[in-house]
Amino acid sequence: MVKRDKGRIDRRSFLKYSGLAGTGITVAGCTGNQSEETTSVNSGGSTSSGNNQATSANKSSTDFEYVTTITPTSLDPMKGSDNIEAILLHNLYDPLLYYTDETPPTLQNWLATDYTVSEDKKTYTFSLREDAAFHNGDPVTASDVKYSFQRMMDMQQGFSWMWSGLLDPENVEATNEHTVKMTTNEVFAPFPYTLPFFFIVNENEVSGNAKSDGQFGEHGDYGTEWLEDNDAGSGPYTLTKRDRKQQIVIGRNTDWWGSFPDGNVYESVTTEMVQESATVAGMMKEGAEMSDQWLPLKTYEELDGVDGVSVSAKATFNPFYIYMHTQREPLNDVHVRKAISFAFDSETALNDVMSGDSNHLNGPLPSAMWSHTNDLPTYERDLEKAKAELEKSDYSASDIDLTYTYVSGLSTEQNMGLLLQSNLQELGATVSVEKAPWTKITQMCTSKDTTPDMMAVYLSFSYADPDTFLYPAWHSSSHGSWTSAAWYENDEVDSLLTEGRQTIGKENRIPIYQQAQKRIAEDAPALFVMNQATRNAIADSVKGFQDNGIIGYRQSFQRFYQG
Template sequence: MKYLRFAVLASAVALPLTAGADTPDNALVVAQNIDDIVAIDPAQAYEFTSGELVTNLYDRLVQYDADDTDTLAAGLASEWETDAEGKTITFTLRDGASFASGNPVRAEDVVYSLTRVIKLNLTPAFILAQLGWTPENVDQMVTADGNRVTIRYEGEFSPAFVLNVIASRSASILDSELVKQHEVDGDMGNAWLNENSAGSGPFRLDRYQPAQMVRMSANENYFNGAPAIDSVIIRHVAEAATQQLLLEQGDVDMARNLTPDQIASMDSEEIKVETYPQAAVHFLSFNQKTESLTDPALWEAARYLVDYTGMTDSIINGQMEVHQAFWPKGFPGSYDETPFSYDPEKAKQILEDAGVETPITVTLDVINSAPFTDMAQSLQASFADAGINFEILPGTGSQVITKYRERSHQAMLLYWGPDFMDPHSNAKAFAYNSDNSDENYAATTTWRNAWAVPEEMNAETMAALSEADPETRLEMYRDLQQKVQENSPIVIMFQAAYQVAMDEDVTGYVNGATSDFVFYRLVEKN
């Protein structure tokens, strides 16, 4: 494969699409759509690409890592002790760990980082707030003593659940001395951290330009060994066709958003394609603030208006499989029944029997990139068979997600991945909404679609969280998935499988089941 000069990559964002360019041996150059990024401060980052960056820039006390994405392992903590009765976990920090700045990792940094999330109270703060932490009590819930940090939690949780929360991206540990130097008007460094990094992870952030590029360089002091590659450059390339061209010309080493047709057309001996099962589920949802979308008969009919097989056999072939429940297949507690198939006559009968008047015109927000626009067009065609007419509104990832958070959409085509590896993560998002008021913002699909979840389902979701018997707990989550599958304004359709095309010389790239499990530190170019 041909190579692109590093000096050009480092100084330019929009590069000419000319053949004969080189990528340097010591840098991985990636073509990727990164316009979903809203924030990269770990206390605010909540998008898929943001999660990838946070994972490579920061560490947590305990974490899933490139060596084994399925096992929770020691991070900045070398060991920990749990006290289920006392509802505490005490972590001992590893010796010799330092931030990319050179500052040592101290217990004070851990306390600052965890309490900062709660005090800023930005989008992902709810993950840590589940532990009973509030701005008023968090200073007592997270404390330091020498090189030991003790966290306390309120609620009937198993220690395993708490550890998974502490392994989430919002629990990333910051260099408090560096962050404090960049505080402005009491923002605890938030503005600065959305353009810079202050972590101890395998990489440091050299440059970030929204919807243009990201450049990270290796942290030579990384406690788990310096990365094999010196730098990672992620170029924002929204168009899949352009990504393919750049890869085939040798201008990039990896293309992350190719369509199934493009993957199938790859015949170069210098390019390989790797497939990675993903935890993200893709869904169509209806905002209950729109009166015409509130009839449960419409929700039921919608489940028979998705051409599941038609899409998986064509536009998303190899990239998604049919899955109709909120917890991904392959994870403990998943519900894998798929009772719905494309049946427009049945859908029309459901609407007719319920007295739903058609035609209904609905705006459908969608991210303006493959395969989402193709999926939206498929839904537009199949729903029209029953008199439900979608007007597709394409937008950038950040535009669509912002609109979703504002509850200003009508219908939404989007995806969701767990915030941490416990079924409660998705149950809280799809089966719980105890306060549907506009003032009670919640980072869940239920609240964002203004769905007032039935009280008995809310109660079951919280009961599953505290259930002590492991198998009984998983069965409760399966029951919740079946109920959401049968009767909710959220139509879960697919589970993702992620395909990445790359130069044959690239090895060591790790892409786990979620965006938090994308690792570059083992990458080499041979």
């Protein structure tokens, strides 16, 4: 195979330019082709046009301004799934269970006051709180829960993958007005940890606003069009206005069943969507309360020096892998993969590319996740060990001619590739650094033949359980997805990961996952580069922010207040 020698730099040049690195996370589907109209929502649920954009200069002290460079595709709780959508949805809607703000987070009751689990560990019975009401005043009932799950699984979008094949709609029963019974098809230990992403909608309101002409049979369009400009939730905030590519405003639900902190809580939260990171920086300097986590590293460094602004940088659950295609020569040889692992300079990756805020990733799990173990094979940079591993393989250094693929525009991923290229050049191997749009990369990974040799991936954190990292990445049943781009196959690991999700109790599951981590690390199917720090610029006046590492839940606006 002939590959182009593009973008090659030596180690000295890399160190010279690595200070320009930015930071970014791969988020699929965070922008969309949307219309430009502005919609305002009044308390009666009707809509009207408007264009009254809030600014830092004229907002009151109880207005919170969140500035982001990404745009949500949908505000439908059964369609949204990326970071910005998760932020908005869990502030508008309530799930059965909720995540605490600790690290690692634990579960707490929410719409469900408690639940029990059957002896066979497959049936969960939830008791609903009786004081919860939707934003239009309707009570939250078990029928709404059943309808919400039926809608989720009929639509097969958003977070539905968490329950696909594990829980069927007919096995969600409303046994009375405030009791819901859910029976999984098999034992699935992480099940409760998925429920903070199962948002409950008002059945009467959604079905009453559904168009008859739609793709969901008797449900028509299932209210999908209506839900883009209205909400049918019971959460701490209500949708006030949506200007498709510019602004979304949510207002505090004063009748919410939950509690806000004492003091100056935020009556309104405005999400401002802008194109350029420089605009975000300017708005933070002018008085915005919080930025998103997608800005270049240099921008955060600049904002950290602004009076009244601080930057939160915390490594929680944001592992960065460089997958190696284990079913393609020469990466099908474990000794070649180990040679590459020993050749890669992880210290430079952390201290030069990432400015030292991120943590080493010792194996496939970040250290904040329970069941993580440090008792694993490690591959610190050692060229002599790299050469020794290569001698054990069926290949010479000149046989190693690989392509590293990263997401277009993500400078951190690009610079990791340039570092890898420089490191392997010292070993005598060749790496071409190539970029591609995220949509193309996800399509490439559906086939063993088109998946890149090596690929940069931030493995998204979903629910607070080791299964969310290990099963999608390392179980062979996950092949054909970007989460499993190593095409790794190990019968023992498959067995362990299946056992782990079917075993109840952390104390019983921990040794299973520790053994799985050890076997994966021994096989070196990826460079476990780092657990990247997640950054947000935050006004010093904002109190109550805690980074628990959970998508969306880091921005639980009902926990924030003006200090």
